[in-house]
Amino acid sequence: METNALSIGFAGLQLENPTMLASGVMGYSAESFHRIAKSGAGAVVTKSVGIQPRVGYVNPTVVQAAAGLINAMGLPNPGIDVFSEEIKFSKTILRVPLIVSVFGYSAEEYATVAKKAAEAGADAIELNVSCPHVKQTGAEIGQNPKILAEVVQQVKASINKPLIVKLSPNVADITVLAEAAVKAGADALTAVNTLKAIAIDAETMLPILANVKGGLSGAAVKPVALRCVYDIAEKFEVPIIGCGGVSNWRDAVEFFLAGASAVQIGTAVADDIEVFRSVTKGVENYLRKKHYRSVKEIVGLAHRK
Amino acid sequence: MPTANNTLRTTQIVQIRTESPTVKTFVLPDRLCCKAKPGQFLMLWIPGIDEIPLSIMDASNGLVSVSVKAVGDATRHLHAMAAGATVGVRGPYGNSFTESRGRVLLVGGGTGTAPLLFLAKLLASKTERLSFVEGAKTKDELLFVREIGGVCQEKNIITTTEDGTAGLQCLVTQPLASLLDKDRFDMIYTCGPEIMVKKIFEMTEKRKLPIEASLERLMRCGIGLCGSCVIGKYRVCRDGPVFNAAQLREMKDELGISKLGFDGSRIPI
Known part of the structure; x- marks a missing residue:
């Protein structure tokens, strides 16, 4: 078995293994990225950063559901000008690709933030066009192929780095949005962001999240995310990063078989920060057992007729 | 496990003690937090207001106690509550002090x-x-x-x-x-x-x-x-x-x- 059985390359990025930290988790500081990388992640994605600082919502911002978490953080972030310093600092200590997640309220804003992030040293940009609980950003853009294409085009024109678009599952047909993103210049797609959700407390008869509505992540969303990856892979050649409920090697393998070249892990970090290492090890064992030399060989195999 | 089987649950404050002009202790029944170890904390939901981390001051016999200083909006709302009021709890979370001898x-x-x-x-x-x-x-x-x-x-x-x-x-x-x-x-x-x-x-x-x-x-x-x-x-x-x-x-x-x-x-x- 080759030692680089787990290494993958897509959209100009080289990863030592196909696991990545999903955006939103521990994503503020260089030391956090470094620790996640030491825990075995092949790449890290920052929290979504915008043009201005945002303090986010008051608590509760996270509530546990039956097999996952519902969150409405409200995109807290220090703004790209402050965060650029964190990107620069991160690049001095990080040995894995640093992907900066970007959000905005207009195509121009997305482009401005992405350009600054790229100039600060981001190895790639991931567009958050699908945050389901902040008004005037994300959801609307991620649900409208025309607006999405405009955002992707403007960002693409303003940076020289790989551009990843993180899609929303909260649409009738995700392949319509995938097509819009790819035609507009996306180098890769992340599927998917959280599903629209709410938690209501029977005793107090109140919604629990301060923002009332939020997004569901974790094991509960895995079958939905897997289907989204499968549907996109069925229609397009674009590299896909599977995201939604990955907590062990079997989950990751299922995403590869559906057509993902890599997986992002977020919610499972709550149970074990070393999840990246355990997933990678498990995938490695799986490949050996199934006599594959590289994880690349199993990408999309579930589509065989 | 930090998340599994640790969903937010509501409970009623059974006792409130005034410890100082700015600090009150709230006693709550909770099946998980009553087993907390010294050093651990819980997340307390003040319905409709906020959810805040509080270090645990006592835990025994099905009850957990937290001592809270009124310093902000959430803690002032909590201080204004009376015994019988409903709050939400999750936890206990975090590690605990090691037990030293000597x-x-x-x-x-x-x-x-x-x-x-x-x-x-x-x-x-x-x-x-x-x-x-x-x-x-x-x-x-x-x-x-x-x-x-x-x-x-x-x-x-x-x-x-x-x-x-x-x-x-x-x-x-x-x-x-x-x-x-x-x-x-x-x-x-x-x-x-x-x-x-x-x-x-x-x-x-x-x-x-x-x-x-x-x-x-x-x-x-x-x-x-x-x-x-x-x-x-x-x-x-x-x-x-x-x-x-x-x-x-x-x-x-x-x-x-x-x-x-x-x-x-x-x-x-």
């Missing part, structure tokens, strides 16, 4: 005394000697004086106030230097304002003494995901809130110096 010193500042009292009760019968140094701004804010007297011998208790209305008129760190020099301690536990914790850590480092400090940071999720409470590479909610000397050394660039604000930017303490 000669143990606890140093508490302000409401930081609460988890140390919980620890002191656990250690009372297990240690050779239990010493407590407690500091507050003024006599009225010296917490749990009677309770501490119940677990530590009077000669092993030192109290300090900034205005001199009770005990020594000085900061809690002042009597420590001579105490640490003249006596041998097998473990120092501390909880309180971070500047105080930092000073005490410097004192134990100088004398090569073991220490465990409970830290506080802005917390949102409480389960190690959101990153709000990171200090260095550690998450206070998940890797802490209790840190030992080796870990405190690793965070010396931030301890008592900076923390993350609500927008995730580094702000001075």
